[in-house]
Amino acid sequence: MESVKKRVTEFSLEAHDLYLNQSVPYLEGSPDPLQFYRDWIGPNKPCIIRNALSHWPALSRWTPEYLRQKVGSKVVSVAVTPDGLADAVQGDRFLMPEERRMSMSALLDVLQGEQQGSVFYLQKQCSNLLNELPELTDDVEPHVCWMSAALGKLPDAVNFWLGEARAVTSMHKDHYENLYCVVSGEKNFLLLPPTSRPFIPYGAYQPAVYRQKDDGAFEVLDQTGSQKVPWIPLDPLDPDLVRFPEYRHARPLRCSVKAGEMLYLPSLWFHHVRQSHGCIAVNFWYDMEYDIKYNYFQLLEALSEVTGSS
Amino acid sequence: MESVKKRVTEFSLEAHDLYLNQSVPYLEGSPDPLQFYRDWIGPNKPCIIRNALSHWPALSRWTPEYLRQKVGSKVVSVAVTPDGLADAVQGDRFLMPEERRMSMSALLDVLQGEQQGSVFYLQKQCSNLLNELPELTDDVEPHVCWMSAALGKLPDAVNFWLGEARAVTSMHKDHYENLYCVVSGEKNFLLLPPTSRPFIPYGAYQPAVYRQKDDGAFEVLDQTGSQKVPWIPLDPLDPDLVRFPEYRHARPLRCSVKAGEMLYLPSLWFHHVRQSHGCIAVNFWYDMEYDIKYNYFQLLEALSEVTGSS
Numbered sequence: 001m002e003s004v005k006k007r008v009t010e011f012s013l014e015a016h017d018l019y020l021n022q023s024v025p026y027l028e029g030s031p032d033p034l035q036f037y038r039d040w041i042g043p044n045k046p047c048i049i050r051n052a053l054s055h056w057p058a059l060s061r062w063t064p065e066y067l068r069q070k071v072g073s074k075v076v077s078v079a080v081t082p083d084g085l086a087d088a089v090q091g092d093r094f095l096m097p098e099e100r101r102m103s104m105s106a107l108l109d110v111l112q113g114e115q116q117g118s119v120f121y122l123q124k125q126c127s128n129l130l131n132e133l134p135e136l137t138d139d140v141e142p143h144v145c146w147m148s149a150a151l152g153k154l155p156d157a158v159n160f161w162l163g164e165a166r167a168v169t170s171m172h173k174d175h176y177e178n179l180y181c182v183v184s185g186e187k188n189f190l191l192l193p194p195t196s197r198p199f200i201p202y203g204a205y206q207p208a209v210y211r212q213k214d215d216g217a218f219e220v221l222d223q224t225g226s227q228k229v230p231w232i233p234l235d236p237l238d239p240d241l242v243r244f245p246e247y248r249h250a251r252p253l254r255c256s257v258k259a260g261e262m263l264y265l266p267s268l269w270f271h272h273v274r275q276s277h278g279c280i281a282v283n284f285w286y287d288m289e290y291d292i293k294y295n296y297f298q299l300l301e302a303l304s305e306v307t308g309s310s
Numbered sequence: 311m312e313s314v315k316k317r318v319t320e321f322s323l324e325a326h327d328l329y330l331n332q333s334v335p336y337l338e339g340s341p342d343p344l345q346f347y348r349d350w351i352g353p354n355k356p357c358i359i360r361n362a363l364s365h366w367p368a369l370s371r372w373t374p375e376y377l378r379q380k381v382g383s384k385v386v387s388v389a390v391t392p393d394g395l396a397d398a399v400q401g402d403r404f405l406m407p408e409e410r411r412m413s414m415s416a417l418l419d420v421l422q423g424e425q426q427g428s429v430f431y432l433q434k435q436c437s438n439l440l441n442e443l444p445e446l447t448d449d450v451e452p453h454v455c456w457m458s459a460a461l462g463k464l465p466d467a468v469n470f471w472l473g474e475a476r477a478v479t480s481m482h483k484d485h486y487e488n489l490y491c492v493v494s495g496e497k498n499f500l501l502l503p504p505t506s507r508p509f510i511p512y513g514a515y516q517p518a519v520y521r522q523k524d525d526g527a528f529e530v531l532d533q534t535g536s537q538k539v540p541w542i543p544l545d546p547l548d549p550d551l552v553r554f555p556e557y558r559h560a561r562p563l564r565c566s567v568k569a570g571e572m573l574y575l576p577s578l579w580f581h582h583v584r585q586s587h588g589c590i591a592v593n594f595w596y597d598m599e600y601d602i603k604y605n606y607f608q609l610l611e612a613l614s615e616v617t618g619s620s
Contacts, residue, residue, distance in 0.1 A: 011609035034344040042352040043601040291353040296606035299321035
């Protein structure tokens with residue numbers, strides 16, 4: 001079994017020499033669909049694309065004032081937590097935010113006020129741009145032409161993100177090809193490739209949700225009867241290498257995506273996200289293909305469990 | 311270790327449900343480069359393309375008479391064996407053919423004569439079409455436009471194949487994206503995906519070459535001083551399941567590629583090849599990418615060795 005673990009570790013380290021970049025490269029301008037497929041989607045490698053959003057009116061329009069005027073009365077779902085950690089492991093629980101329905105104006109009041117107490121993050125990933133804020137769609141695009149051409153399909157979801165600096169997205173992966181477009185402010189990503197799976201710890205946690213009481217304090221409500229949630233207990237910004245010694249092998253990429261830039265975040269890449277205060281972003285989720293790479297990833301996942309890497 | 315072996319077996323079986331086809335699909339006509347990349351090259355899946363060679367003069371021109379007239383005096387490298395098995399495991403050796411330099415006319419005399427004794431196969435994979443038979447290039451194409459566009463590069467080699475029904479290519483894999491074009495006759499392929507690697511036995515064999523003596527008999531000359539060659543000792547047409555019990559899990563695809571058809575044989579697919587008598591073919595080898603799929607394949611190879619699957 002030790003020899004298997006050794007091979008799996010070697011494989012994961014080899015990935016960096018074989019096909020990964022040392023940092024996230026930049027493309028200048030919207031790429032050709034075939035070239036983008038061949039260079040980035042197929043090889044499952046992230047990149048940042050500059051000057052691909054220049055024609056979006058949102059880049060100049062989306063100020064708090066504009067949003068109040070255009071969609072101020074619209075009701076959106078906002079994640080509310082005491083500490084900015086929504087969907088994250090805390091102790092022995094997988095803690096989810098309170099999902100609060102509130103008007104965009106009320107959310108902007110919070111974000112433009114003094115940042116104390118609860119943390120608010122508009123992060124609902126249900127194609128909320130198209131469903132909850134259709135008035136904003138014309139300021140961006142309903143899909144990214146060259147990406148849709150590359151993948152031969154339209155996005156599955158287009159999400160609108162608005163939040164504060166304290167809101168953090170814990171490390172996880174998605175089953176989507178993701179184009180993450182920053183409209184204002186900046187997002188800070190920490191990325192690990194799927195081939196790093198053996199170094200990333202997973203646990204199974206009792207799901208629970210926050211609820212803010214009338215006095216402002218938060219209580220934690222266990223979702224009894226719900227199945228345990230597999231999640232990553234490690235904080236990649238301050239990894240506990242005593243508890244998770246395998247993570248010492250991990251070689252995360254860090255990048256900052258600024259207003260007007262777009263991150264291609266490939267399917268199954270682990271990512272941890274922070275942001276500047278009031279950062280606004282739109283992301284496009286395209287269904288991933290369940291192909292030979294996914295087949296291999298499932299093997300890696302099974303091996304990570306069997307060898308006790310996770 | 312048994313649990314690892316079990317997971318590896320499950321992974322390999324899962325591949326068939328997840329992304330592989332039950333047979334090799336047909337495309338009707340030259341595909342769009344992007345679509346071909348997305349549907350076949352990226353997912354590493356074989357297909358047969360019909361009507362993509364219709365414009366090749368070779369399809370109507372390449373008769374024995376034409377070849378004698380056009381390149382009859384050209385000297386080519388021909389693999390000569392007593393039994394049609396060139397580059398194959400026999401006993402405890404990896405046996406390579408005698409490489410005989412002869413004129414195309416002399417080869418055609420053999421192929422058009424009575425098939426007795428030695429087996430001749432023009433199968434030199436050194437871009438022999440362009441290097442040894444440039445007079446024939448205009449009858450085909452120096453590259454396949456849509457494939458070169460898809461991959462963003464030209465082929466590394468263009469090979470000309472001419473042989474008899476007794477000549478067999480033993481199971482192996484290549485580090486190339488392969489377009490195999492049958493000009494006359496037919497080729498019969500038995501294919502296994504890279505994800506079947508755990509079921510495919512490998513051994514290390516002393517390399518040796520055949521040499522035909524003046525009396526017509528063949529002797530075997532060990533290449534002493536040469537490193538042992540890793541090769542597959544199994545005959546997929548008559549697998550010895552007592553020696554290689556893991557192979558019972560393998561689910562090979564079989565296909566027949568007829569004149570005017572083109573097989574896309576993806577990189578690292580295991581293949582065993584037979585042919586009709588006098589079959590003429592041209593294949594294009596494009597360098598494969600050493601990307602995440604290759605990284606995963608190397609893990610699979612290491613695991614197959616460690617778990618004793620091979």
